[in-house]
Amino acid sequence: MITIRLVDGSKKWSIPRDRGRIRELLNNIGLLSEEYIIIRNSKVVTPEDEAVDGDEIILYPVVSGG
Amino acid sequence: MVKCSFCEREAVYINRVNGKAYCRKHFLEYFDRKVRRTIRKYKMFGRKEHIIVAVSGGKDSLSLLHYLVKLSKRVPGWKITALLIDEGIRGYRDITIKDFLRVAEELGVDYKIAGFKEYIGYSLDEIVLMGKKRGLPYLPCSYCGVFRRYLLNKVARELGGTVLATAHNLDDVIQTYVMNIINNSWDKIIRLAPVSGPIDHPKFVKRVKPFYEILEKETTLYSIINGLYPKFVECPYAPFNIRWSIRRMINELEEKYPGTKYSLLRSLLSIIDLLKNNPKLNIGEIKTCRICGEPSAHEICRACIYRIELGIIELPDELREIAEKLRIRIPEKP
Ligand SMILES: [Zn+2]
Ligand SMILES: [Zn+2]
Numbered sequence: 205m206i207t208i209r210l211v212d213g214s215k216k217w218s219i220p221r222d223r224g225r226i227r228e229l230l231n232n233i234g235l236l237s238e239e240y241i242i243i244r245n246s247k248v249v250t251p252e253d254e255a256v257d258g259d260e261i262i263l264y265p266v267v268s269g270g
Numbered sequence: 271m272v273k274c275s276f277c278e279r280e281a282v283y284i285n286r287v288n289g290k291a292y293c294r295k296h297f298l299e300y301f302d303r304k305v306r307r308t309i310r311k312y313k314m315f316g317r318k319e320h321i322i323v324a325v326s327g328g329k330d331s332l333s334l335l336h337y338l339v340k341l342s343k344r345v346p347g348w349k350i351t352a353l354l355i356d357e358g359i360r361g362y363r364d365i366t367i368k369d370f371l372r373v374a375e376e377l378g379v380d381y382k383i384a385g386f387k388e389y390i391g392y393s394l395d396e397i398v399l400m401g402k403k404r405g406l407p408y409l410p411c412s413y414c415g416v417f418r419r420y421l422l423n424k425v426a427r428e429l430g431g432t433v434l435a436t437a438h439n440l441d442d443v444i445q446t447y448v449m450n451i452i453n454n455s456w457d458k459i460i461r462l463a464p465v466s467g468p469i470d471h472p473k474f475v476k477r478v479k480p481f482y483e484i485l486e487k488e489t490t491l492y493s494i495i496n497g498l499y500p501k502f503v504e505c506p507y508a509p510f511n512i513r514w515s516i517r518r519m520i521n522e523l524e525e526k527y528p529g530t531k532y533s534l535l536r537s538l539l540s541i542i543d544l545l546k547n548n549p550k551l552n553i554g555e556i557k558t559c560r561i562c563g564e565p566s567a568h569e570i571c572r573a574c575i576y577r578i579e580l581g582i583i584e585l586p587d588e589l590r591e592i593a594e595k596l597r598i599r600i601p602e603k604p
Contacts, residue, residue, distance in 0.1 A: 237525065238522075238525045239521055241487070241490050247280075248282040248283075248294070248495070249280070249281075249282065250291065251284070252284060266486050266487045266490045
């Protein structure tokens with residue numbers, strides 16, 4: 205299981221997969237990696253990094269006013 | 271794990287246009303080079319400047335303030351002052367002001383908070399109610415945008431600022447560009463230049479956008495790395511408009527075709543160059559508002575028009591004819 209949530213806690217997803225490239229995991233739930241900075245287990249990673257079973261991913265939205 | 275293209279560390283960012291990956295340290299170097307190149311390329315600052323940084327409390331403007339304060343340590347002739355406009359929006363501004371004060375104090379930078387209440391006489395919350403009561407057809411964002419721009423220029427000048435820096439990034443600029451193409455507003459497109467404004471008016475403070483070529487994704491990462499990413503609070507007046515769809519559309523294009531955003535920016539710069547001296551586009555000379563003395567497109571500025579219509583100030587009798595020509599909704603005298 206991989207969990208993904210928005211930093212403000214407004215949305216959360218549990219993805220029943222063992223591993224996957226983060227860009228694809230986001231695309232599968234209708235999100236664009238272009239619109240988030242990705243934190244995996246408290247560290248900034250790129251969309252091309254992988255997530256594995258047990259990872260927690262937090263998304264910081266890029267879009268919002270100046 | 272994705273590795274940095276320049277060292278052995280883990281990458282935090284991939285630039286999909288040049289295919290390079292950056293660790294934290296190399297990302298910050300890349301960011302710094304990119305902003306400095308933008309500043310140089312468009313001649314935004316001279317050796318001696320009092321830079322007023324317009325800060326909203328959002329991640330981009332906090333990043334700009336943080337960046338320029340650090341950069342100013344290497345430029346002896348620069349002085350920085352942060353300027354925050356407090357519109358008076360309950361449940362929003364009172365919260366975001368705290369993020370601003372925390373960052374300003376950490377940086378040890380001079381700052382000024384200029385309130386609508388103090389300068390216009392009423393908070394935005396009050397103005398919105400007054401407008402409704404009088405049946406004025408404006409959205410909250412119209413009052414807010416006009417009074418904000420007005421105060422940024424006026425207060426920046428009063429503080430002795432030589433240049434006003436705003437945090438508009440590449441994404442903001444190209445979204446507005448596409449919106450203005452759709453609206454057929456070519457005069458507004460000219461104002462999307464990296465250095466803008468009617469520079470030949472003595473009361474106008476030159477405006478620059480140091481993040482003009484920086485992606486929103488990059489300013490966001492900069493804010494996270496430097497502990498500036500604020501708690502997200504949405505403005506209660508934030509409209510759901512076409513900008514959201516345009517943003518999504520551009521981001522989808524960028525995801526499929528990396529480099530789309532830079533292409534749009536190049537397109538914008540070309541069109542500004544083509545339009546700049548085009549006589550068909552009647553930009554008109556910059557005037558001085560007959561009421562408040564601030565720079566204005568017409569003989570009465572937009573901020574004074576709103577103040578008259580809201581009943582905050584009275585229209586001087588000698589300006590009645592001009593006011594009628596400008597189709598100002600003049601309130602009837604009691
Ligand atoms: Zn590196
Ligand atoms: Zn005026």
